[in-house]
Amino acid sequence: MKRATYHHGDLRAALLEAGLTLARTGGPQAIVLREVTRAVGVAPNSAYGHFATLTALKSAVAERARVEMATAMDGGIEAADPVARLREVGRAYVRYALTEPGLFRTAMGGDPAGLREPAAFEDDDLPRPRRHLQRALAGLVEAGLLRPEDTPRAALACWATVHGLSIMLLDLLPQLTADEQDAAVDDALTVLIAGLRAA
Amino acid sequence: MKRATYHHGDLRAALLEAGLTLARTGGPQAIVLREVTRAVGVAPNSAYGHFATLTALKSAVAERARVEMATAMDGGIEAADPVARLREVGRAYVRYALTEPGLFRTAMGGDPAGLREPAAFEDDDLPRPRRHLQRALAGLVEAGLLRPEDTPRAALACWATVHGLSIMLLDLLPQLTADEQDAAVDDALTVLIAGLRAA
DNA sequence: TGATGATCTGGACAGTGTGAGTATGCCAGG
DNA sequence: CCTGGCATACTCACACTGTCCAGATCATCA
Numbered sequence: 001m002k003r004a005t006y007h008h009g010d011l012r013a014a015l016l017e018a019g020l021t022l023a024r025t026g027g028p029q030a031i032v033l034r035e036v037t038r039a040v041g042v043a044p045n046s047a048y049g050h051f052a053t054l055t056a057l058k059s060a061v062a063e064r065a066r067v068e069m070a071t072a073m074d075g076g077i078e079a080a081d082p083v084a085r086l087r088e089v090g091r092a093y094v095r096y097a098l099t100e101p102g103l104f105r106t107a108m109g110g111d112p113a114g115l116r117e118p119a120a121f122e123d124d125d126l127p128r129p130r131r132h133l134q135r136a137l138a139g140l141v142e143a144g145l146l147r148p149e150d151t152p153r154a155a156l157a158c159w160a161t162v163h164g165l166s167i168m169l170l171d172l173l174p175q176l177t178a179d180e181q182d183a184a185v186d187d188a189l190t191v192l193i194a195g196l197r198a199a
Numbered sequence: 200m201k202r203a204t205y206h207h208g209d210l211r212a213a214l215l216e217a218g219l220t221l222a223r224t225g226g227p228q229a230i231v232l233r234e235v236t237r238a239v240g241v242a243p244n245s246a247y248g249h250f251a252t253l254t255a256l257k258s259a260v261a262e263r264a265r266v267e268m269a270t271a272m273d274g275g276i277e278a279a280d281p282v283a284r285l286r287e288v289g290r291a292y293v294r295y296a297l298t299e300p301g302l303f304r305t306a307m308g309g310d311p312a313g314l315r316e317p318a319a320f321e322d323d324d325l326p327r328p329r330r331h332l333q334r335a336l337a338g339l340v341e342a343g344l345l346r347p348e349d350t351p352r353a354a355l356a357c358w359a360t361v362h363g364l365s366i367m368l369l370d371l372l373p374q375l376t377a378d379e380q381d382a383a384v385d386d387a388l389t390v391l392i393a394g395l396r397a398a
Numbered sequence: 399t400g401a402t403g404a405t406c407t408g409g410a411c412a413g414t415g416t417g418a419g420t421a422t423g424c425c426a427g428g
Numbered sequence: 429c430c431t432g433g434c435a436t437a438c439t440c441a442c443a444c445t446g447t448c449c450a451g452a453t454c455a456t457c458a
Contacts, residue, residue: 005423005424006421006422006423006424006436006437006438007422007423007424007435007436007437008436008437011436011437032413032414032415033414033415033416034413034414034415042437042438043437043438043439044414044415044416044438045415045416045417045437045438045439046436046437046438048416048417049435049436049437050436053415053416054414054415054416153383153386153387154390156364156367156372156383156386156387157360157386157387157390157391159363159367159371160359160360160363160364160366160367160387161356161359161360161363162363163363163366163367164358164359164360164361164362164363164364164366165355165359165363167359167362167363167366168355168358168359168362172358173355184352184355187352187355187356188352188355188356188359190394190398191353191356191391191394191395191397191398192356192390192391192394193394194393194394194397194398195389195390195391195392195393195394195395195397196390196394197397198390198393198394198396198397199389199390199393204454205405205406205407205452205453205454205455206404206405206406206453206454206455207405207406210405210406231444231445231446232445232446232447233444233445233446241406241407242406242407242408243407243445243446243447244406244407244408244447244448244449245405245406245407247447247448248404248405248406249405252446252447253445253446253447
């Protein structure tokens with residue numbers, strides 16, 4: 001399992017890729033430094049040239065997982081009606097959580113630094129799940145169904161619903177069939193949307 | 200730090216208590232076998248006489264955390280009106296999550312076996328957060344505001360909302376002031392309740 | 399009193415993340 | 429072409445973890 005060249009060439013990217021693969025099947029706690037370096041074929045401490053600590057690597061992998069989640073959510077969002085679009089965004093969020101639980105937990109999971117993105121959260125134009133929600137809510141505002149000043153509150157309510165729903169279905173109700181899961185998601189989203197329209 | 204007697208007497212309970220203390224400040228991943236036994240003043244392997252593995256200890260601590268959460272939620276739930284009562288239950292859930300984040304994460308956290316309680320979940324009469332929700336929803340049914348057959352779906356929607364809300368406030372929006380947090384919780388609960396009444 | 403069985407201890411092993419110092423080889427300056 | 433310089437990767441080491449196995453200790457009941 002030796003490399004041809006002593007220098008790897010693009011170790012940072014390779015470590016990220018390997019971390020993503022590990023996280024896909026085992027969640028964030030499957031990102032183990034020695035395992036990642038082993039997969040790349042490199043000594044454990046070589047990672048320290050590119051990431052100050054394992055936590056830094058995990059954060060970077062979580063970032064990658066977030067963009068993968070966002071791009072995966074693109075499929076299945078095509079409704080023109082703004083209300084239907086918001087529903088589709090919610091469905092896409094939960095669908096990704098159920099399809100890729102490992103990456104979902106890595107992207108949105110309990111890592112203290114995972115969700116807590118400082119300022120650059122809005123600035124760059126990488127696809128992120130949050131962007132989908134923001135666009136959907138902007139559609140509601142444009143259609144006159146949501147007051148602009150209510151957008152942040154609505155965003156929090158939406159995010160809490162779909163995120164909580166994902167956690168529930170993953171951790172609490174794993175025995176549900178796919179149809180039952182879909183029904184549960186639809187029910188919760190119906191409640192959410194009805195509540196939003198009432199306000 | 201030597202004990203008087205060779206046998207501890209009630210090591211199992213002492214381990215649970217120490218684990219709970221660790222979890223209170225550090226969350227579930229602060230429950231470290233050697234640290235717990237150290238706190239009790241006992242050799243690491245002594246724990247294996249009472250818990251098959253560290254994960255088993257964690258599960259037991261999570262159980263304890265759940266009853267503590269439920270009893271803590273008792274305070275502040277006193278409204279007679281069923282709708283107001285449901286709101287208070289939700290507020291109590293989030294309030295505990297924000298007050299005791301470590302124990303909340305331990306009780307409801309990502310441990311696969313944490314939320315997933317098999318069958319005896321309903322049977323015994325230990326106080327649990329879920330019971331509060333069930334009683335509140337039963338109040339709604341009794342008042343004719345909720346169809347009995349809609350109870351499970353409503354429970355899922357409620358739980359997803361408050362749980363998601365807790366995670367959001369803990370991980371995503373930790374910079375909010377207490378007042379802003381309260382406002383966010385109230386907003387989300389208003390949306391939820393409005394949505395439930397519309398269905 | 400003496401044996402038995404539960405309970406606690408000691409040492410050991412395979413892992414882990416991380417720090418300090420060392421070998422390697424690409425790339426610019428002669 | 430050769431020769432440094434320097435980023436990159438490696439080796440060795442340490443403290444720490446969960447868990448297994450064999451032995452020491454004690455409470456209890458015949």
